[in-house]
Amino acid sequence: MIMKICVVGAGYVGLVSAAILADWQHNVVCVDHNEQKIEDLLAGKLPIFEPGLQELVELNRRRQYLRFTAEMAEALRGCEMIIVAVGTPPAENGHPNLEDFWAVVKSFRENVGNNVIVMIKSTVPVGTGEAVSLYLNEKVSHTFSVVSAPEFLRQGTAVHDFLHPDRLVVGCMSPEIREQMKELFQPLDCPKVFTDWHSAEMIKYASNSFLALKISYINTIANLCEAVGGNIQDVAAAVGLDHRIGQAYLKPGVGFGGSCLAKDTQGLIAQGEVHGVNVWMFKDVLEVNYEQRVHIVQRLTEVLGNLKGRKIAILGLAFKANTDDLRDAPSVTIIAQIIKLGGLVKVYDPVVDSSSLPNIISVSTADNPYAACQGVDAVIVLTEWEEFLDLDLKRLQKSMNAPVFIDGRYLFERKRLLEAGFFLPERPSSSEWPVVQSMISAR
Ligand SMILES: NC(=O)c1ccc[n+]([C@@H]2O[C@H](COP(=O)([O-])OP(=O)(O)OC[C@H]3O[C@@H](n4cnc5c(N)ncnc54)[C@H](O)[C@@H]3O)[C@@H](O)[C@H]2O)c1
Structure with a gap:
């Protein structure tokens, strides 16, 4: 036919x-x-x-x-x-x-x-x-x-x-x-x-809200690991090996973005509210997700002392790898917050043109990750682009003013980052923060 x-x-x-x-x-x-x-x-x-x-x-x-x-x-x-x-x-x-x-x-x-x-x-x-x-x-x-x-x-x-x-x-x-x-x-x-029509429509909302829930769930566990100890990469991998749970969408990090998960979870909340159905679970999913973005900026501020005049490199703007979509991208929220706190941002993304960022966001653009990180006080990875895995991390570290690395996607093995000489601003390592701050003030 x-x-x-x-x-x-x-x-x-x-x-x-x-x-x-x-x-x-x-x-x-x-x-x-x-x-x-x-x-x-x-x-x-x-x-x-x-x-x-x-x-x-x-x-x-x-x-x-x-x-x-x-x-x-x-x-x-x-x-x-x-x-x-x-x-x-x-x-x-x-x-x-x-x-x-x-x-x-x-x-x-x-x-x-x-x-x-x-x-x-x-x-x-x-x-x-x-x-x-x-x-x-x-x-x-x-x-x-x-x-x-x-x-x-x-x-x-x-x-x-x-x-x-x-x-x-x-x-x-x-x-x-x-x-x-x-x-x-x-x-x-x-x-x-x-x-039937109704079931087909509900299947879509039910699927997306479940994926959103899975991501917010593993991010809550990540935050707990940060507070009480535990390597979230090992934890997530092992939890996902339970076939009833599965590996997919059990990636901790800066949370979901894009045009679908948050929108459809919101859509489900709105439909529940119209019909008097309790939908608190989905509200929490969205709140946890937003907090992941705030959390990155808080960690950055804690480790650098404050963000005024601090130079920050952002690697990855797209809400996920292999797309150029910026809709509800965590990078947009995070960059806006850094700028509001006085930080200066340099960005690199393999496919997203930084001119597609909202007008209020003013950043400088680099055409490769090394150029983005030259002389900065911290680098944040916000998209899990595979090409970042091939970076010469030692070279990157040496070119930075203060080698603070925030891996917002848990793309790199922790060991690899530590071997390259980076500071990872995790709570248990807070004793290192004054060292970082003295590096910046010695500039
Ligand atoms: N993007 C995804 O990953 C994805 C996945 C599954 C489902 N969906 C759903 O599919 C739908 C489309 O999503 P998308 O990401 O492709 O959207 P999009 O924004 O990329 O594309 C929508 C297109 O529709 C066009 N359009 C809007 N009004 C029009 C009109 N009156 N006449 C002609 N064209 C018009 C727009 O110009 C735009 O090009 C949404 O409901 C979304 O939730 C999206």
């Missing part, structure tokens, strides 16, 4: 979905209201960094299975399936902001024919699939079949995750559509969960 598919939204989810469906030889048009984005795409420039995506887009544009446009009505014309992949960012009250989502859905009634499948890939509150179906089928002249197919890809491995998911979740209400979906996703070799 070859389908004519319109993907709405050329972001991480939309672009990856469009490229892969085109690779499966469907006839795909990807539409985005951001004209600059479409212009760039037409010029062959991807708006995001995602391993393997550029090649997939180029190949399928050449084969004419994939095209881009900013014209919604034109993109919708004649399509048999529409995939909604627009953003649903958090609003002030924690509920997802569905303005873009509904603006898109509302345009379908005027612009498409009969018997169209609308697949929701955006993460939306439980009940949205039903509401979309009611809205779209209000006019008797139209029949829309709504499918809720939440996306589980992770930025940095998005193409791989789309092609090799742990599971596919499809919420739909008719046996015929279910059969069509089985056929559409036939190339995926994974467990396939067919369920």
Whole structure:
């Protein structure tokens, strides 16, 4: 079955979905209201960094299975399936902001024919699939079949995750559509969960909030280790070896960021509150996560005495490795706090351009980690880029004014950092702090 598919939204989810469906030889048009984005795409420039995506887009544009446009009505014309992949960012009250989502859905009634499948890939509150179906089928002249197919890809491995998911979740209400979906996703070799709209929507929120919980859990254990003793890297690795727990998302550090975990946990809290369900557990998850950022700045301030005029190198801006996304990145919060306390910040990230930091944040940029660390009083690693593991740590240490190293991702083995001569500002080593401070004042 070859389908004519319109993907709405050329972001991480939309672009990856469009490229892969085109690779499966469907006839795909990807539409985005951001004209600059479409212009760039037409010029062959991807708006995001995602391993393997550029090649997939180029190949399928050449084969004419994939095209881009900013014209919604034109993109919708004649399509048999529409995939909604627009953003649903958090609003002030924690509920997802569905303005873009509904603006898109509302345009379908005027612009498409009969018997169209609308697949929701955006993460939306439980009940949205039903509401979309009611809205779209209000006019008797139209029949829309709504499918809720939440996306589980992770930025940095998005193409791989789309092609090799742990599971596919499809919420739909008719046996015929279910059969069509089985056929559409036939190339995926994974467990396939067919369920109703509400369950599909809840599966997405339940999964993300659990991952967020796991990270905040291990960070709480990390903080306890710091206070009472214990090497959190050994602790986390051993806890994760219990197959009931598993290693994934048991990485201690500066906490989660990005466009999904915090947003979806907030979204779940908001839905619980509307319905009078106690959701304290998820509130704690978010609070622990935010505190991890504050904690880094506190440790830095303690070890350096204060941050006024102190030079700090930040290695890694992206919220995680292999992406250029800065949405809710811990680096943004931490840099803003350091600057507020009078610190001077020099940054290096392999793919993020520091000009994408919010305007209020003024930093200098280095084009390699050594240049970033030259003459600084401390270095903080905030993204677990693999290339950092190849650094000559002794060289880095020697070039710094005071060799304070805060590994916000527990990327390096502690032993390696100590052998390179770094001070690790952990609480049990607080006797070393005056030594560091005298190094700085001797400058
Ligand atoms: N990023 C992820 O890792 C990820 C993973 C799984 C699910 N999701 C969910 O998928 C959805 C999309 O996330 P994303 O990260 O791809 O978002 P994104 O911000 O990268 O992309 C969304 C795109 O939609 C476009 N858009 C917004 N309104 C539009 C309109 N009216 N018409 C046409 N285009 C419009 C924007 O210009 C943007 O390019 C969200 O609900 C998110 O929660 C994201």
